Amino acid sequence: MxxxxxxxxxxxxxxxxxxxxxxxxxxxxxxxxxxxxxxxxxxxxxxxxxxxxxxxxxxxxxxxxxxxxxxxxxxxxxxxxxxxxxxxxxxxxxxxxxxxxxxxxxxxxxxxxxxxxxxxxxxxxxxxxxNMKQGEIDKxxxxxxxxxxxxxNLTKGLNETTLGLIRAFLKENRDDAYSSEQIAEQIHLSRITIRRYMNYMVETGELISTIDYQTGGRPSIRYRYVKD
Missing domain, CATH: 3.40.50.2300 (Response regulator)
Known part of the structure; x- marks a missing residue:
C-alpha cells in the first residue's frame, strides 16, 4: 500500500x-x-x-x-x-x-x-x-x-469520473455479478448510461458479461469485474 x-x-x-x-x-x-x-x-x-x-x-x-x-x-x-x-x-x-x-x-x-x-x-x-542494464532502463x-x-484513448462521450465511480463499485464487489439496472441504482444514473459504460468495460477486458436466464421473464445480462 x-x-x-x-x-x-x-x-x-x-x-x-x-x-x-x-x-x-x-x-x-x-x-x-x-x-x-x-x-x-x-x-x-x-x-x-x-x-x-x-x-x-x-x-x-x-x-x-x-x-x-x-x-x-x-x-x-x-x-x-x-x-x-x-x-x-x-x-x-x-x-x-x-x-x-x-x-x-x-x-x-x-x-x-x-x-x-x-x-x-x-x-x-x-x-x-x-544494477539495471540499458534494456531494462529502456523498458x-x-x-x-x-x-x-x-x-x-477513452471512448468519446464517456466521462472519466463516472467511469471511475462505476469501476470502484464493481471492484469492491468483484465476487458478484450485477445487471445494468442494479448498477444504475447504486451509482444513481440511468440504465441506458450504465449500459454504455458496461459495453466499453467489456471491450477493454475489465468486465465479463453473462446471461442470466433465471429471472422469471426476459433474460438479464450481468457483469462482473475481472481485471487485476
Whole structure:
C-alpha cells in the first residue's frame, strides 16, 4: 500500500484529489495539508511514498517546498497538481524530480494515468537487479510513456469520473455479478448510461458479461469485474 499525502489549500480540490487517489486500491491518503510548512513538519517524523502537490500554497510555493524537502534529505515521489503552467515553472519542477505534472482542470483518467505510471515504475524497479542494464532502463521508460498514452484513448462521450465511480463499485464487489439496472441504482444514473459504460468495460477486458436466464421473464445480462 502506497502512503500518500496531499498538499492543497482548497478543501474542495483536496477532497476530489483524495477521492481520485483512493479509487486506486494500492494507494491510501494518510494526511492532507493546506501548506508546505505543515507538510514538512509532518515529514520530519513520518515517511510517505508519494506527494500530491499544488504549486500555489500559502507560505511557500512548490519549488520552495521541494528545496526544503531535499534539504531534509527526503525525496519521496511528487505529482504536481496545479494551475501553474508557465513554461519556466514546469521545466524547473520536472528537473527537480517531479514525476508527473497535471494542469487543472484535469479529468480522472489523466490522474489515474499518473498513479499507474508511479506504481508500475515502483513495481518494475523492485523486481530489477541491483544494477539495471540499458534494456531494462529502456523498458521502464517505455512503460511510463505507454501508461500516459493509454489515458488519451477513452471512448468519446464517456466521462472519466463516472467511469471511475462505476469501476470502484464493481471492484469492491468483484465476487458478484450485477445487471445494468442494479448498477444504475447504486451509482444513481440511468440504465441506458450504465449500459454504455458496461459495453466499453467489456471491450477493454475489465468486465465479463453473462446471461442470466433465471429471472422469471426476459433474460438479464450481468457483469462482473475481472481485471487485476
Amino acid at each position: 502506497y502512503q500518500v499525502i496531499i498538499i492543497e489549500d482548497d478543501p474542495m480540490v483536496a477532497s476530489i484529489n483524495k477521492q481520485y487517489v483512493e479509487l486506486t486500491p494500492s494507494f491510501r491518503v494518510v494526511n492532507i495539508f493546506k501548506s508546505g510548512i505543515e507538510a514538512l513538519e509532518y515529514l520530519q517524523d513520518n515517511d510517505v511514498d508519494l506527494i500530491i502537490l499544488d504549486y500555489y500554497t500559502p507560505l511557500m510555493n512548490g519549488s520552495e517546498f521541494i528545496d526544503q524537502l531535499h534539504a531534509m534529505g527526503i525525496a519521496p515521489s511528487i505529482i504536481m497538481v496545479t494551475s501553474a503552467s508557465d513554461t519556466d515553472i514546469v521545466l524547473q519542477l520536472l528537473s527537480r524530480g517531479v514525476i508527473d505534472y497535471l494542469v487543472k482542470p484535469f479529468e480522472y483518467s489523466r490522474f489515474k494515468a499518473a498513479l499507474d505510471k508511479y506504481s508500475q515504475m515502483k513495481e518494475y524497479v523492485s523486481q530489477a537487479k541491483s 521502464l521508460l517505455i512503460r511510463q510513456e505507454s501508461t500516459a498514452a493509454a489515458a488519451a
